[in-house]
Amino acid sequence: MKRQSLTRDGWWPVLFVAPLFAGVVVFYLWPLTQSLYYSFTEWGVFGSSTWTGLDNYVRLVGDAAVYRAIINTLVYTGILLVGIPIAVAFAALLNRPGLRYAMVYRTCFFLPYIAMPTAISMVWRIIYNNDFGVINAALGVVGIEGPAWISTEWFSLVAVAIMGLWMSIGFNMIILSAGLKGIPPELYEATAIDGANHWRQFRSITVPLLTPSIFFLSVMTFIAGFQLFDLLYALLGPANPVMPKTQSLVFLYYDAAFSSNEKGYASAIGILILLIIGLFTLVQFRLQRRWVHYVD
Amino acid sequence: MRFSRVVVAVAASALLLSGCSAGGSGDATGAIDLPSDPAEVTGDITYAIWDINQQPAMEELIADFTETYPNVTVSVELTAYEQYFTKLQTQGSSGTLPDVFWMNGPNLQLFASNNLLAPLDPFVDADLIDPANYPEAMNDIYSLDGVQYGVPKDFDTIALLYNKAILERAGVELPTSEWTWDDYHAAAKTVSDKLGAEGIVGSADSTRNQENVYPAIMSNGGTIIDGDTSGYDSPEAIEAVQFWADMVADGSSITPAENAETNGFVRFQNGQAAMMWGGNWRISGLLDSAVKDDVSVAELPLAPTGERKTVIHGVGNSMNAKTKNPQAAQAFLSYLGSEEAALLQAASGAANPAFTDTQQDFVDSAPGYNLQVFEDAATEYSVAYPVSKNTSAWNKLEIDLLAAAFSGERPVADVLEELAEKMNEALAKEK
Numbered sequence: 001m002k003r004q005s006l007t008r009d010g011w012w013p014v015l016f017v018a019p020l021f022a023g024v025v026v027f028y029l030w031p032l033t034q035s036l037y038y039s040f041t042e043w044g045v046f047g048s049s050t051w052t053g054l055d056n057y058v059r060l061v062g063d064a065a066v067y068r069a070i071i072n073t074l075v076y077t078g079i080l081l082v083g084i085p086i087a088v089a090f091a092a093l094l095n096r097p098g099l100r101y102a103m104v105y106r107t108c109f110f111l112p113y114i115a116m117p118t119a120i121s122m123v124w125r126i127i128y129n130n131d132f133g134v135i136n137a138a139l140g141v142v143g144i145e146g147p148a149w150i151s152t153e154w155f156s157l158v159a160v161a162i163m164g165l166w167m168s169i170g171f172n173m174i175i176l177s178a179g180l181k182g183i184p185p186e187l188y189e190a191t192a193i194d195g196a197n198h199w200r201q202f203r204s205i206t207v208p209l210l211t212p213s214i215f216f217l218s219v220m221t222f223i224a225g226f227q228l229f230d231l232l233y234a235l236l237g238p239a240n241p242v243m244p245k246t247q248s249l250v251f252l253y254y255d256a257a258f259s260s261n262e263k264g265y266a267s268a269i270g271i272l273i274l275l276i277i278g279l280f281t282l283v284q285f286r287l288q289r290r291w292v293h294y295v296d
Numbered sequence: 297m298r299f300s301r302v303v304v305a306v307a308a309s310a311l312l313l314s315g316c317s318a319g320g321s322g323d324a325t326g327a328i329d330l331p332s333d334p335a336e337v338t339g340d341i342t343y344a345i346w347d348i349n350q351q352p353a354m355e356e357l358i359a360d361f362t363e364t365y366p367n368v369t370v371s372v373e374l375t376a377y378e379q380y381f382t383k384l385q386t387q388g389s390s391g392t393l394p395d396v397f398w399m400n401g402p403n404l405q406l407f408a409s410n411n412l413l414a415p416l417d418p419f420v421d422a423d424l425i426d427p428a429n430y431p432e433a434m435n436d437i438y439s440l441d442g443v444q445y446g447v448p449k450d451f452d453t454i455a456l457l458y459n460k461a462i463l464e465r466a467g468v469e470l471p472t473s474e475w476t477w478d479d480y481h482a483a484a485k486t487v488s489d490k491l492g493a494e495g496i497v498g499s500a501d502s503t504r505n506q507e508n509v510y511p512a513i514m515s516n517g518g519t520i521i522d523g524d525t526s527g528y529d530s531p532e533a534i535e536a537v538q539f540w541a542d543m544v545a546d547g548s549s550i551t552p553a554e555n556a557e558t559n560g561f562v563r564f565q566n567g568q569a570a571m572m573w574g575g576n577w578r579i580s581g582l583l584d585s586a587v588k589d590d591v592s593v594a595e596l597p598l599a600p601t602g603e604r605k606t607v608i609h610g611v612g613n614s615m616n617a618k619t620k621n622p623q624a625a626q627a628f629l630s631y632l633g634s635e636e637a638a639l640l641q642a643a644s645g646a647a648n649p650a651f652t653d654t655q656q657d658f659v660d661s662a663p664g665y666n667l668q669v670f671e672d673a674a675t676e677y678s679v680a681y682p683v684s685k686n687t688s689a690w691n692k693l694e695i696d697l698l699a700a701a702f703s704g705e706r707p708v709a710d711v712l713e714e715l716a717e718k719m720n721e722a723l724a725k726e727k
Contacts, residue, residue, distance in 0.1 A: 046389050046410040130557045131495070151553035241503070241552040241699030258382050259692040260722075261406070 032274075039267035049264060056268035066269070069249045070276070072157055076248065077225025079161035080168060084217050087172030092206055094173070095180045106173070113170035121234030124163050125150065128235075150236055156246045160232050167231075168224070172217055179213030180206070211292040219284055226277050229254060249273050324414050324615065324622035328422040331623075338367040339621040341628060344397035345372060346380040349580065353646035360640060361631045368624045381688075388412050391618065395625040396632070399446045399614040401437040401680075402687035407614070409685055413445040414615040414629075424630035430650045433608045433680040446612030447633035448650035450641065452575045453673040454511045454596060454606040456480075457582070461590040462570040466490045471571070475597040477539055480571070484548035487570040492547065499549040500560030500569035501540065503698045505691065507573050510607045510682065512536040515599035520682035524723055526690070529716035535600070537701055538708045545704050552699035576648050576670040579662055593666045595673070606673045609681035610650055685726040690719040 039056055043049035060066055094105055112120065127134050128149035136146030149159040187205050196204070207214075229250040236243055238259075247255070249269065257266035331337060345354055351374055358370045373394055375383050381403055387393045393412060407413050419425040427435045430448040438446035456471055463470055466487040471480070484498025501508045510520055518532030527533055543549035550560055550569070561578060563569040565585040573596060582591050596604045613632045619625040631637055638651030648658045648670065659667045684690070693715055701711035 046385070046412070130554075132558075148553055148557055151556040237556065239695050240556040241703070242556065244696050255692065258385070260689040261686055262689075 035267045035270050038264055039271045041264045042262075043264040043267070044261060052264065056265045059265065060268050060272060065244065065247070065252060066249075066272070068245065069247055069252045072246060073226055073228060073248045075157055076161045076164065076228050077222055079158070080164055080221050080225045081218065083165040083168045083172055084214060084221065086165075087169050087176055087217075088207065088210065088214065090169065091173045091176035091180060092202055095177060106177075109173050110170035112167045117167070117230045118234040120163065120167065121231055124159075125235055128159050151240065151242050153242055153245045156236055156240075156242045160228070160235055160246070163235065164225075164228070164231055168221065172221075175217055176210060176213050179210045183209045208293050212294055215284070215288050215292045219281055222280055222284070223277055226250075226273060249276075323617070324619045324625065325617050326418065328418045328424065328626055330422070330627060334365045334627070335367055337365050337623045337627050339624045340369045340371065341395035341619070341621050341624045342373050343370050343628070344375065344380075344384070344394035346375055346377040346398060348374060350646040353641055353644040356644060357632065357637050357640055360636070361628060364631070365624070365627055368627065370628060393616040393618070395619040395621060396613060396615050396628050398449070399438070399612045401609050401683045402691060404438055404446055404612070404614075405440050405683060405685040405687070408440040408443075408445040412617055414617045414619075416444040416447065419626070419630060419633075424626070425633045429633075429635070429652050431608065431652075431674055431678070433674075433678050434610055434612075434650055436680045437609065437683060438612045446614040447629060449611045449613050449632065450647035451608055451610035451650045451674060452577050452648065453608050453670045453678055454507050454573055454575050455669045455673060456571060456594045456596050457564065457574040457578065458571045458592060458594065459564070459567065459569070459587055459590045460592055461587075462487060462491065462496060462567065466570065468570075470592075471594040471597070473595040475594070477597050477599055480597040481539070481543055481548055484543060484571060485546060488547045495568055497547070497550055497563065497569050498571065499543060500564045500572040501543065501549050502555035502560045503552055503695070503702050504560075505694050505698075506607055506609065506681070507575055508540060509537065509694070509698065511573060511596055511605060512539060512599070514605035514607065514679050515596065515601070515603055517599070517601045517603065521684060521723070526716040526719035526723065528712045528719060534709050534712050537698070537712060540702055541704055541708050544702050552702050576667065579665065579667065583662055591665060593669045595669055603677075605677050605679050607681045608674055608678035611647070684723060686722065689722040689725075693718050693722065
């Protein structure tokens, strides 16, 4: 059947896909190939590169900063993932029938996602500030002496992650709301007749049937988490003494490419990021059979 | 009239040829041949800068330039400093550099050694630019292997900025040119002890290389870079950084972490710090601050060697070696290097011009601040800003490592030894 329609349509489908595909080739596949090539070279600032084989990768394996960056990135991504259950709870609450001003709430949740990350970072820098920040002032009221958020090891990473989590909730909720709309209302009616309360319905219907959306989000969150750069750069500032202990893989990549002007080594870091994201995404797709329920 | 095939072909090829001569990858490094009538120089060129505060002054310069060269259009291309050199590198790689652009010391050798900048020799030969008009140390910064690639635009030196009101409240005598590092430390300590409860600290100095680290090491007789090797592991350098670490240790100065939370200069602007070593580019930021009436400037205190030294640095104007419009770019660069342009720049208060004896207007822009100190520093005790072919590689090492020495987290000698070792590795890679 399908085979027939392909021949009947001739080259038309190819023609329609071509512009988009050309974009993918020019802006993704070709740079990727180039990065792969340059990761085997020593490449200075302007053009000329020399083949150095596996040198960059040998250096990568022996670079303590890389391991620390992987740990930092994983911790950051782990905290971002906490945003998914939070978003599930909020989305379920927001989608309850008869909720007034639902649009207003939705807008409020979504606003951080569309605001400029650097602008948000500027505001959070003030919120976190140790001298006059509102967080430590509030903690002071209840007798806790808050840490210097943006200049203390680990706290700086948590500070970035809290901001990232806060920004991601809006996007997560939009995806989940769409998922919620796809759940047949009869299921709720039927279980209500059987005597299930709201909590039971949430656990046994809402969450299982949302798993495709949750799976999508966990893949997206993981990828976004591994691309951490702008929030970190803008919140902490590149000259922050805590940066070497807080930097992410992409920050390391940026530093190698544009501060140290070692673009070959930077390419190797880029390939490493690609491999890690690819690996984790593959694992997630393998594991989804165990917990994701698709309604057919 | 009807075009015959031949007419069209000829016209088209003529267009094509003229396109080739005007466009293509020109070479603007040879002898200069500007027409005697400025009106004959035509075309559009771009001028890339990074300081939004100076944009109005740069546009004044352009207006003045186009009075002489009415058929040239210069458009300003503004990029924030944080992204400026990243962008310029990308443009350099793809052959799309602006025609004339701001350059700085740390990047000069990188761009010059890749043949991206036009050498100044032809300008000197044609009597359009004379390096003797600028401070020697500034010409050094913009030279590589004896060839100069940038016209010094302005210069900055470092001096001691202090807040009279805070010092008087703490009962500390105002700084003099006789002050030593010990006097400076003692004064800062007194302020921190007496006014610390109000959140006021004696010194806002931190790990800033140009304002704190370099002048201290150089005053103490050390170097940052000596030929191909780092000077950071010398006893003079260690003693100088120890001076800052001691200041931090007893609360005379802010810690690197405190500096990351709220920048030292912002503390000084807000009246929360009594003193700091600072460059003359800080002045415009003080003139519209809360402490504008309390600020004054003194010479840096004397090191244990009895000497004082400041780094001198400044922006330069460079020309794209492959500009598509050499004549207009050459004319504009020559203008930017002129006394006329320097005076206009000083009058606007935008920057302290590099051209000899044009600085008076800048000194007068903040009466009572004693800005002459910055000018005397340039002529009497300045050292060229330390640079190499890939300066940013070891600048990054300074940022990553020095904080641990300042904060007392690690012994100063250990940190500086590691810094020197890694910096030497980076320098070796430049070959």
